[in-house]
Amino acid sequence: MLLIPAMIMFCCGVYGFITRRNMIAILISLELMLNAVDINFAVFNRYLWPDAMEGMFFTLFAIAIAAAETALAIAIIINLYRSARNIDVRDLNKLKY
Amino acid sequence: MESVGSIILYIVVALAMVVFSVLAVTTRKILRAATYLLFTLFAAACVYFMLDYEFLGAVQIAVYAGGIVVLFVFSILLTTRPGHNSERLTSKSRVLGSVAALAMLLISGYALVSRCALYAAKPLADTPTMQQVGKAMMSTSEGGYLLPFEAVSVLLLACIIGGVVIARRR
Amino acid sequence: MDATLPILILAIPLGMFFVLGLAGVKMSHRLAGILGCLGMGTTLVLAYTTAFTYFFSGSPEFVDAAGNRLQALIFDQTWLAFTDKLVIRIGFLLDPISAMMLVVITTISFMVHLYSMGYMRDHHGVWERGFQRFYAFLSLFSFSMLGLVVATNIFQMYIFWELVGASSYLLIGFYFIKPSAVSASKKAFIVTRFADLGFLIGILILSFYTGTFNFTELTSAPVEGLAGVFSVSETTAESVRSIFRSSAAPVFLGGSVLTWALVLIFMGGMGKSALLPLHIWLPDAMEGPTPVSALIHAATMVVAGVYLVARLFPLYLMEVTALEIVTWVGAITALYAAIVACTQIDIKRVLAFSTISQIAFMVVSLGVARPEVHEGLGYMASMFHLFTHAMFKALLFLGAGALIHAIGSNDYTAMHGLRKYMPVTHWTFLIGCLAIAGIIPFSGFFSKDEILSSCLGNSTLVYIWMSAVAGLTAFYMFRLYYLIFWWKEHKVHEGHHAPHDQPWTMTLPLVILAAVSCVAGFIPFGNFVTWNGAPYDFMAHFDWSVAAVSLCVALAAIGLATVMYRKENPLPEKFRAAMPALWTWAHHRFYWDELYMFITHRIIFNGICRPIAWFDRHIIDGTMDAFATVTNKASQAIKPLQSGQVQLYVWWYLLGALALGGITMLCLL
């Protein structure tokens, strides 16, 4: 039951990730997807194996890592913005080739 | 579904989650997106509470809503010129994106509907207490999470250092 | 015979080449000249000694009991062993023709060395630039030519043949600042090189079937009546004979293998001896200093082709077809060159064409020689003519050199009426002209007469043809003579001193050669040189009717030349107007040069080389580059996949995931 909104949330994340150009927006979409997955873990844990704690722990660690990742990503974004005055992914291809 | 209250709660939470996440990816103002994200995150925390994972819910609110969103807001403020809207999305990419997302939704939704007992009642079980959580976190025996815990702590350390190094002005 | 002398004959010029070539720059001009002359003089003495020992010592090594002359291998060192049997040796073969050639080469070479001391400096005594180099090249040439004539095997001959060609190249291009000299030297080398290709292939074919390079084995046996005369074991002789009997069977384009081999070898000779159609280099070769023309392009190198055929004569006798080709190539060349010589303006060109014509005489003479005709008189006549021609043609060239040196131009129009100014040159030149025209008692008469006799013995057509050429010879030579020394008085321009005779270094060779040309005819040549070594008394077979006819023809031609050219008169113009086409064609040497230019430049250069180079750069290289380009393009094409645009990655990922999901679902359904 709870999986349905999580699923929709995930799809929103996908949509946002694909269509948005702003790096922060992309990051936000990413967080949406992560959250959707986290919810899934928790739900599966609770509904299927209520005695175990793996799902919960997975979510827990995922949250921790997501925090780290976001912090780092934002650091990079700010840095990029400093040097390029822009955080549009289409324009940031100087490092490509 | 055991009680009307919980059904109502479910509907409210699910609606909030769906609506806000849709808004978060469709709004053109990035700051609003962050705000919608915040609400979505709160909704997710609610889900955890509904599942009786209070600790998880608390962590979700503390880390995500408290930490990450604040980070987002700061970075948005740092990188966006005031009054600047996010770029207009081309209809092509919008269509493509929504097609992809809908296709995804269809497939996973189909899988979900056809496979899972959607209306299964929440099984009765003990909520893990903080003590259990703490012990599991620190134990090295089977079902213990000391290694990932340490790994995450190292990761966080690395992340702090990395953040400092990257963000430092040259 | 002891090998010391022969080795020295080869070693002294070679050593002189190295001394003058390496240390020449440090020497004074005079020292270099004297050294060169001394070296050549010593060689001359040694060569004369050797030749005299061969002809007159009567040692059993050289003459057998019956008085037949033998071939003697003085030494024969292995130089390069291809297989057990095919071995290149460097050796010294002494037989009548090589002994005679030793005399001819050293004589002319010495004369030219001496003459160049005077010629290679201007009127103020300033030496020509690169004088030492000139002497070094002369020494190199002498060495190569001597090595060629004493070759014991056909490959040694080929080696020296190439060396001769190279030294000729260097000497023609002596004035390397002049583009005409450079292109002339290039032309000479390439044309002869082309001919040598034939020579080489001929050698390959010959050696493949006979398994030997050695002249003694190649030439000893094939003809009946010859074996045993030259010192070769009967078994080798027999083996060569049987090889040709059996393998003369394979026929290629209508000729037996032997015919092809011999014709190809003769092609080498055609190149060196400037026979039609490979004659085009010789007139241009006159760009070299005149002494060089006298030495190389009149007396010695150009007769190498004749010498080659003479050397392999017994083999040629096996294939009469080859000999007939030789005859007709010679006959056509002789007539062609004689006609062209009548219209040339440059005196050296006239002499060059006359040389071509005279060499063709020798070739014809070899071609018509048969054992059954006057006991092979043609062979002896050919060698005799080679000898006399070397002397009088060198004389004429050196005389021409003296004129050019005095006037500073090759054109007879700049000369006219020089007889008073340069008496010595005048008289010696006249003797040369009389000799070449075949007037008794000068040497040319005797040799030419023998040639005509042997022609008559073989075929009347050839006889008439060659007599006509002999008449033409007399005509153009006297035309030249009169135009240089008579025609009209020489005008001396103000400020120029009058032309005069030369220093003794130049006149002495002229006088000596003139003297030789007067008396050489009386040498009983048949005693020395015959095709099989048996002495032949020419005077006993002397055919007075032939002699009388040729004399009459020559006198008539001279008379005509006298009428036309002794005094300035309009007769030549009338003749010219009477047959304009012939005159123009002859004047332009029947457009051979243009034809060759067309073939080499248009067809070979533009038609083969350029397309090949283009093909290489664009097709072959293009293919290789295309590989690279395709690789590059392919990677360019797939590069966007690795664009770094995470969203694109997600796209791809999503597509994959969707596909996978779809497939899984389909499977599960």
Added chain:
Amino acid sequence: MFSNILIWFVVIPLLMLAGLALCRDIKQIRAVAVAGSTALVALSVKLLVDYLALRAAGATAPMLFTDSWVWFAPLHINLAVGVDGISVAMILLSSIIVFAGSFASWTIPQPKAFFLWLILLSTGVFGFFISIDLFTMFMFYEVALIPMYLLIGVWGSGRKEYSAMKLTLMLMGGSAFLMLGLIGIYYHSAPAGQPLTWNILEIVRNGAISHDWQCFLFPMTFVGFGVLGAMFPFHTWSPDGHASAPTAVSMLHAGVLMKLGGYGCFRVAIYLMPQAANELAWIFLILTGISVVYGAFSACVQTDLKYINAYSSVSHCGLVLFAILMLNTTAMTGAIMQMLSHGLMTALFFALIGMIYGRTHTRDITKMGGLMRIMPYLSVCYVIAGMASLGLPGLSGFVAEMTIFVGSFQHADMFHRVFTIVACCSIVITAVYILRVVGKLLFGPVQDPHHLELTDATWWERFSTVTLIVCVAAIGCFPNFFNNLIRFTFSPDIFAVIGMN
């Protein structure tokens, strides 16, 4: 290990590398380069003397000074060394050219790095010639190829990056074939059940490569080495590569590296797989026959001195492969002689071209002329090199070409003889392009008045050229010595397989 003389051919260059690393200025670098290359020349002369002494004493083994040290036992890889007459000749050639080359690059910029790579290259070359283990042979082969890229790419001229890339890629492409071939040989090197080996001598002794496999592996290895031997149509790296390479590199490349190709074709492709060689020779004969004539014709219209020489190398190296494929003693001897001759002669050519280019700063023959007046020494050397190239007796080209022609013409088959005649035609075309260059470049009036101020050769340039000329003349004047040195090698067993002499 160091008691074997051969190993020193690899050790000395390595010591030179170490020495170079310690050098501080150009004088020390020169000292190391000259001392090392002199030591190599001395060593190769000693090797020659020792070799001849052993042969004179009656040693009849196909290879002398053989030795083997285990390197990687599970795959039977050894460092196996040994030489026969051909290798000795090739080693001699290489050391002389390295010697002359180090004099020719007396004033190169960035000398330390340059000599470093150059010496690494020569390590590979020497290693290749002394190895009789296919694996180490291949390894040294690659060691010799790779430095070429940097040497051309960094010190070259013109379109150097393009040329370096092209050369390296094409040769690497060849190596790919080659490696396939070598691995194939390895897996068929011994009869079933016996340990496999990379050692050439053992492979020959085992004779276990089946006929079908031979027919597959022979083209692989022949093409693999043939690319380096500039075989048509895989020769196009040569003009561009040579044109861009610096002097010493051109010398070493044309003089020695291209010989690796010919040597490898003989040593691996034909020596190990004679039956296939006999059957498939005709294909490659056509290709090499084309290369002989085609290279010569192409050279006729080039205007860049180095292109002319590169095409002439295509022609001459084509002749090497052509003769090797004739599969008889005389022609093969000729092929090796041609390798020696062409190595020295082309090295001389490239040295001279480098020296002329260093003065006039152009290699276009239409822009130069009358150099004989200006730099007589270099011009005379150029004429000598040209004469050697067009096969003047007394210089090396003649001997080699004649041995090839005579040898090839002894072939019993009409097809081979006809092709020999075709190849013979190259001597005329060679004369044409050589004389064309000599006439335009050296003779005639001076084209560019600026050239009048140029100087003639310096002492190191003289030294370099004289060394090469003396060697060219030595082969040309005393061919039988080299002939005998080489000839003994063609052990009857490889011809026995084919059924020829």
